[in-house]
Amino acid sequence: MKPQRRECRYLIKVSGLLWLCATLLLASTGCAGETNGLNTDYPGTAPGIDIPEFTGPWAAEFQRAYEESRTDFEREVLQDEVISEAEFAAMREKLRSCLESNGFDEIIFYPRGEMTVGGPDIVNGEDQLKRAQDCSASSGDSTIGTLYFWMKANPAHLDNATIVLECLLREGLVSPDYTKAEYEIDMPNDSVPLLKGKPRSGLNECMQDPLGLVPVETG
Numbered sequence: 001m002k003p004q005r006r007e008c009r010y011l012i013k014v015s016g017l018l019w020l021c022a023t024l025l026l027a028s029t030g031c032a033g034e035t036n037g038l039n040t041d042y043p044g045t046a047p048g049i050d051i052p053e054f055t056g057p058w059a060a061e062f063q064r065a066y067e068e069s070r071t072d073f074e075r076e077v078l079q080d081e082v083i084s085e086a087e088f089a090a091m092r093e094k095l096r097s098c099l100e101s102n103g104f105d106e107i108i109f110y111p112r113g114e115m116t117v118g119g120p121d122i123v124n125g126e127d128q129l130k131r132a133q134d135c136s137a138s139s140g141d142s143t144i145g146t147l148y149f150w151m152k153a154n155p156a157h158l159d160n161a162t163i164v165l166e167c168l169l170r171e172g173l174v175s176p177d178y179t180k181a182e183y184e185i186d187m188p189n190d191s192v193p194l195l196k197g198k199p200r201s202g203l204n205e206c207m208q209d210p211l212g213l214v215p216v217e218t219g
Helices: 059-068 072-078 085-101 125-139 141-153 160-170 180-189 200-208
Strands: 005-013 016-024 032-035 105-109 115-118
Touching: 059 072, 059 141, 072 085, 072 141, 085 105, 085 125, 085 141, 125 141, 160 180, 160 200
Parallel strands: none
Antiparallel strands: 005 016, 005 115, 016 032, 105 115
C-alpha cells in the first residue's frame, strides 16, 4: 500500500489566510483551518522595538504586520512600506527551505498566493498543518506574503466588498439587484447566492483578484 500523502495549499485572500488540506490516495476527508488576519497565532515584535510610522494606503496593515513580525528580516522588509520582488523572492526561499527541512516536497508556488506541496508521510494531518503554518510564520510568509498579495490585487486599498461585488456583477455571477449589504452578510457565512449554473470558481476568482490585476499562470 502506498504511504499516505497529503496536499496542502493556502489561498491569500483579502480577509486573511485560508489554509486547506486534502488527503491524497485515501478516501477520507482532509482538514481545514482559517485565520482572518495576519500572524495572529504567533508572538509579535518584542517590547521596546520602535514601530515605523506608516502612511500609505495599506498603512494599518503594515503596522499590524510589523507588530506581529518575529524576525529582523520581516521588519527590514516592512519598514519602508514596500515589498520588492527581490524581497518577496527571498522570503519565498526561506519558506521553501523551512518546508523542505520539515519533510515537504513537490513545492509549487502560484501567482495568486496559492501553494501546493507533497508529504510528509504522516497520518496526523493536524501536525502536518502545524508544521506548514510554523514555516509560514517563521519565514515571514504570513506577514510579508500576505501583504504582498493583498497589494498586488488591490494597490489602492479600495473597499474590498465593493470591488468584489462589482466583479460578481460584471461576470454575471449574481443577480443584478444583489447589494453590497447582502454580500457583506453572505460572504462570512459562505452563502453568496450564485446564479444557477454559475461555477463557484468564479466567486473565488472575484475574491482573489477582483480588479483582474494578478496573472493566472503558474509561478
